[in-house]
Amino acid sequence: MKKETVVISKGYDPLKYNGAVKPPIFLTSTYKFKSAEEGESFIRVALGLDKGESGFVYSRFSNPNFDIVEERLSLLEGAEATAIFSSGMAAITSTLLAFVKNGDYIFYTNPVYGGTEFLFKEFFEKMGVSTIHVRAGSDTPRLMEDKISSLKAKLKGKSVILYIETPANPNNVMVDIEAIVKIRDKLLKEGISVKVIADNTFMGPIFQSPLEQKVDIVLYSATKFIGGHSDVISGAALGSKEDISKVKGIRGMIGTNGNPFDAWLMTRSLETIHIRMQRQMENAVKIADFLSRHPKVERVIYPELYDKKSEQYKIYKKQCKGPGSLLSFYIKGGKKEAFRFLNNVKLCKLAVSLGGTESLIEHPKAMTHSEVDKETLKDAEITDNMIRLSVGIENFEDIINDLKSALDKI
Ligand SMILES: Cc1ncc(COP(=O)(O)O)c(C=O)c1O
Known part of the structure; x- marks a missing residue:
């Protein structure tokens, strides 16, 4: 199926719900288990303690409306997995919290959305993560490599994030995604743990696909083109199953999940993206x-x-x-x-x-x-x-x- 079709049809079977062509909104906070054994197993999987068959437990972890829009977004973007959030900022914060801790490094392009800049300086810096910006533009990869080289000795044993927003908000300047991915690959060869995270909000899933260029995680303020009608605040992170399951672990832990109605609105909006x-x-x-x-x-x-x-x-x-x-x-x-x-x-x-x-x-x-x-x-x-x-x-x-x-x- 082509992507225009997938975003209208996948992840929901009307015949399971009285023939309702559009998904119902699952306004439930909790889910009945078939047995105590099933409850025990679902909870362990939801908390990331075990791998195995997952099921619905509690709507902070997941909800059928989340699952529908997550599956459609994954197929649209060619991602193994997606996590949706209560806002773009919730997506950015939860994703970064899944991969950085005190002492780690975030190298990021400048400018980024003002709220992201604020988050880096007022939250991540204060929790002991170094956030180092590099001017966005054609020479970003060279400038980023220079900054990384000057700190090379300190990066051993640390997690490093290369965070790009391209085109940048608000000046529409672009950063070469492929060149940033090459920097990551070089650092990985040197034994440094590093991920490339791209905020793709400006181009949306239709005009740019950073996962095709092999970034690790794509982030969205889904408030923008995905929601598309200025009536919902939401966010999304897309990537490998392994990475997104870590991100979902943080989402469930700190409660940055969205709600079923917002997920339903996103599903409605994806049909016309x-x-x-x-x-x-x-x-x-x-x-x-x-x-x-x-x-x-x-x-x-x-x-x-x-x-x-x-x-x-x-x-x-x-x-x-x-x-x-x-x-x-x-x-x-x-x-x-x-x-x-x-x-x-x-x-x-x-x-x-x-x-x-x-x-x-x-x-x-x-x-x-x-x-x-x-x-x-x-x-x-x-x-x-x-x-x-x-x-x-x-x-x-x-x-x-x-x-x-x-x-x-x-
Ligand atoms: C590029 C970009 N990323 C992230 C965000 C934050 O998203 P939200 O407002 O949905 O939290 C915005 C908001 O304007 C944005 O423009």
Whole structure:
């Protein structure tokens, strides 16, 4: 079956549920065992104490609605296993907690989503994990290797995470996934325990598949394109059975699981992910072109507009199946002009988040990345005149007219 079909049909048999074509929502916190022996065995498997046949025990560990969406996401992405969470941040935190402890290292690309940066600095640093950032861009692999080499002696016996977010939020800069995977393979040969984790939220499962490039784990804020309607907060981690079972162990332990209704919403939304993301991308291409030619716009950062001779364009063509629907652009002027523009958009919603059916527009420096330090902002060119736009599925002419009339007000 093709992926468009799998996300509508796998993991659920209507005939087991009175013929209900859509899955019911399993609003139960706990599950009846057939026997005491079965209860004992299911619990040991759920806690990771034994391998064997798993079954439902308690909805902090699993639930039929989790299983359906997890199976469909795994098939869509070509992963052995998936774990869903109560948010993207829950997915990131639980995954990292499964692999790092005090004394370990996270090397990460800069910028990342502001909340992730905050998590690294305010949580992981404080628990004794060194979090070291490297500027995102075409030279990230070289810069990352340099940083790793300078710390080589300290890495023996430690766990190392190479954490990438590509394209980066909010500046759409890409990192060469294959080159980061090569760094991991070299370190593994030297006996260092290392994993590559990629946040694939910006391109979603349709336009980029980092598992095909052999990263260990892919993370999503499923709030974005997977949920797709700005009505659910959720997250996902995808990878090998072994890795995801460790991640699920942490999820069950600290309770970062989602709930059955959110899992049901994700299942509903996955059915349309291909057509939503395709339409959003087609709109974004036209809007990026319009903005790039507007006299009040300094420049637009969108993969299709990268300089065709640049390394960024080569990376884009190598690892992405399309340009996606997020664009960043710089208004001529400063914060005053950017805010005047934002205060005058009407159809596009002035709101954080992205990937919904509606177009969402925001000011990264004042909003999604407000907790990021000055140096990082400068490095990532997150400036007073930068705007991030997540293009929705509305008619593209209506979006362009909205942007045009707001630009006219500056
Ligand atoms: C790239 C990226 N990763 C992770 C997150 C966090 O996801 P959530 O808000 O679902 O916790 C976000 C949120 O905007 C994001 O943009």
